[in-house]
Amino acid sequence: MPGQVEITIAGHPRWLRLARSAVEGFCAALDVAEQETQSIVVAVDEALSNVMQHAYGGDCSRRVSLSCSARDNELQFEIRDQGVAFNPLDRDVPPPGELRSGGRGLYLMRTIMDRVEYRREGGSNCVRLSKTLDPYVRPAQGEAGKTHGH
Amino acid sequence: MPGQVEITIAGHPRWLRLARSAVEGFCAALDVAEQETQSIVVAVDEALSNVMQHAYGGDCSRRVSLSCSARDNELQFEIRDQGVAFNPLDRDVPPPGELRSGGRGLYLMRTIMDRVEYRREGGSNCVRLSKTLDPYVRPAQGEAGKTHGH
């Protein structure tokens, strides 16, 4: 199933803010609580930043895509890139709180989201971040039928 | 050339706000003036709304995509759907200012944008809205090379 919302951006950090607005807009349309939304935005932003910085090594001509979907009370965000193979679950995450520069992106992603999954698929990295919402979030109702008119 | 930013949404009006945020974010990343941005957002939103309402007749399971690109001092927004063939340029637009409900979307699109183009392409409608910016807007520089580091 494709996500209800998909965005693809060039791998330049100038587009991160737009991607964050999209995630925010996605959550807002589903009435996700503001604080929960803020955290989710951080996690997705970290995943996208890592692609730009590490998977593509700063090559801004390459593209990264984000697919957002809601099902029952779970939100899923799938980040896909065509960069070097990298499984974020294989990586040991150093303890936070230390005075070092960097190395907090994966930690934030894992801490904020309920589930992080990885698969390599025909030259693409695909990271799926999932978050179960409580209280029950309205799923995208009626997406499969006629529910609006003029 | 693909746009620097592409978004695809399910054909449900609940996603229009997200699409507007994306267009806003696109313009913001290119330092487009606020007032100009607001008008562009209206034009793109009208095109997307028309697809949801008319091309898909309210069937929210179908998808509409928006591709945003900047080249020199021109912004282009391409709206693509798989609905009934419809050329917005073939349609006479009734004069505005009249007291009727509806019938102002195409007028706004045409009035705000500098160019509206249409092509039918293998079962898809493709509407391209273009706006030339003055003063010169920074195109998305450095999109083709390494311009950022840590």
Add this chain to the structure above:
Amino acid sequence: MDINVKRDGRRSIVEVVGDIDLYSSPALRETVLDLFRKRGQKNVIVNLSNVDYIDSSGVASLVEGLQEAGKRSARFMLVGLQEGPRRVLELTLLLNVFEIHSTEEDALQA
């Protein structure tokens, strides 16, 4: 978009918060038409001071409100018009078609 109606006799103030677009305009349309048709209101004021965005379907809802008022010799006014919505009404040549005031107080006294 949220809608909040304050009713006082045959006069109502409809306060809208958020964007008015294809998603939200049907609710605004219904609210306004119901005030005339079901509640017999003689004066409906729509407060748009918390509306930054209105599209053509939103404009259509407002026009229908104005038309309904006309049929019943009632009044329909807009207040608190922000820059974006003002430009849309200007572009569609409707700025002088509506009765527009700055604030609810001005509209109530008009």
Add this chain to the structure above:
Amino acid sequence: MDINVKRDGRRSIVEVVGDIDLYSSPALRETVLDLFRKRGQKNVIVNLSNVDYIDSSGVASLVEGLQEAGKRSARFMLVGLQEGPRRVLELTLLLNVFEIHSTEEDALQA
């Protein structure tokens, strides 16, 4: 993101407006490190009251500021922390690592 530096003797206030992310954090990092390295500042206050978003690269810039201050026995303080950035510092267990004050005035008197 915009950065505005007010310098007063060996003390500087760095006012940041906007999101601090991978796009903008390099400029913040450079500004802060330059104040210590090139301007010999003894006290750098970063005002974050107009920052609603900070990501891990922004956090890294602030940590580098703190480290640089440590090397030079200078001070590095944060003020005006909003809810979102506060939560990110909390999640990364850095909330107690930084010297944080509510306002510029508080920081100047501390």
